[in-house]
Amino acid sequence: MSFENPNLSLSAHVASLNARFENTDTVEMLREIILDPSFGELALVSSFGADSVVLLDMVAKINRALPVIFMDTEMLFHQTLTYQRKLAKDLGLEDVRRIQPSREAVLERDFDNLMHRYDTNACCALRKTEPLKRALAGFGGWISGRKRYQGGARTSMDLFELDAEQRIKINPLAHWSRDDLADYIATHKLPRHPLAAKGFKSIGCAPCTTPVGTVEDERAGRWRGQGKTECGIHFGEVARTVIVTDDGFANDDWVDDFHTFDALPTVETGTLAVDLKGDFPAKNLLQWIDKIDMIRVDFPVFSDGRGFSLACQLRLLGYVGRLRAKGHIVADQYAMARRSGFDEVEIDQALARRQPEPFWQARAKWQANDYQNHLRKAPSQAERPF
Ligand code: SF4
Structure with a gap:
């Protein structure tokens, strides 16, 4: 059990x-x-x-x-x-x-x-x-x-x-x-x-490991002077991520490598995933739009909303694959992410601890599925903005 x-x-x-x-x-x-x-x-x-x-x-x-x-x-x-x-x-x-x-x-x-x-x-x-x-x-x-x-x-x-x-x-x-x-x-x-x-x-x-003085922290003698405090077995310093979906937290099930746009393979290699920054010009992805299975959009800072615009543009271009937000995105932005066309949000363990599942689930209730489904409907060639 x-x-x-x-x-x-x-x-x-x-x-x-x-x-x-x-x-x-x-x-x-x-x-x-x-x-x-x-x-x-x-x-x-x-x-x-x-x-x-x-x-x-x-x-x-x-x-x-x-x-x-x-x-x-x-x-x-x-x-x-x-x-x-x-x-x-x-x-x-x-x-x-x-x-x-x-x-x-x-x-x-x-x-x-x-x-x-x-x-x-x-x-x-x-x-x-x-x-x-x-x-x-x-x-x-x-x-x-x-x-x-x-x-x-x-x-x-x-x-x-x-x-x-x-x-x-x-x-x-x-x-x-x-x-x-x-x-x-x-x-x-x-x-x-x-x-x-x-x-x-x-x-x-x-x-x-070194001894510590009487007024030092107990663990001051570990990796002294290096700014490191944990070996990684407790806090997932070996990066582990959680996926946030409408159903709550889930393990990250995506096992394939992410490519940068510049390093997308020139021949078809099966499942294809790409990492994009929020300011990436969506139209540059046009020739790939039907070939990519996962796009992960990075939010570099909390206040940078360009990732939302990119997600909308990708959906309007007809991208129907999986779309994930990662980086500086928090529970309050979940609804916006879903409305913009994202399927899920990737967060690390530390954020999952600070903003536990109920936070995200509360935000998930605000989702606008109709709008998102509308965006996900592949447009005809004539309807495409680029
Ligand atoms: S495993 Fe960590 S604590 Fe041990 S020797 Fe290596 S760096 Fe130092």
Whole structure:
């Protein structure tokens, strides 16, 4: 069974879980979701870092056989590897899955293990995001140990969220403070990561982690001085998009590449998609109008309405394929997008979190289908404006 309640959209289901568990004790909440089969198969994702022992201890006391995914990036401190083995043994964890990056991918993209020096995003994708995605395939949801007090994008996270794969992510410690963690560790006499005593308050890969001062943020030692705060496994820095339609949010089902207009293939290659800027002259697309299956129009800034005009012109030219708006477009503009001839709007995960599904659905009700259907009716040659 999956997390999804068939009577609710995923976003609404997540909202209902947040309301249901808002005031529930953390251990009770964990027990309920781990032992209730209707929540689907769950995994705990743990770095075996500075405070990981708290969640690992809670989970071990509920179900020692729960899969624990440990991401070994092959760049970790040797102390982390030693601590991981000791902790798994002490807590009696029965199913720790140590996942590593693909050997072929490392040889191809980071054969000298130095990628972290010049492209930390690509390195995190190779060594964290991609292996985790593979490891989580088949799970209904996963548990993470992030806390709001850690700052940045974590400040506003909920107990339950949707990840980039539209899988439910549970953050049982979201509301915990640093003192709460320290109290739990002391009360239960749990062993700390050996580097915690040396000023490491957040512990990741060795090349990208330094100790922090007493007045610094907990995660200030991660990718110090680089302006990077997350590895990408939590906030979809590996770009993931949501499609907004009249029926609500949906996964992006478009799998083919988008071409720029200048790079449209000269021979027919099957499905054809093109990316256009809002100021693109519609008439330049005339010879392609019957061949293109998807046009994606980019809105460069919120106040730039040229994308709407382009959509209207494309429909008037007789374009009947799929038409998508992307970029700086928000829920308030959905009705306008639909009236202009767009079928859907592409937004990223961050915007979907800030403007959840009900916002967009409310806007969808204002759609002017008649006008749009009129635009979509292919005109005769004589009716075409160009
Ligand atoms: S934290 Fe550093 S070493 Fe680890 S995967 Fe990311 S960039 Fe690479």
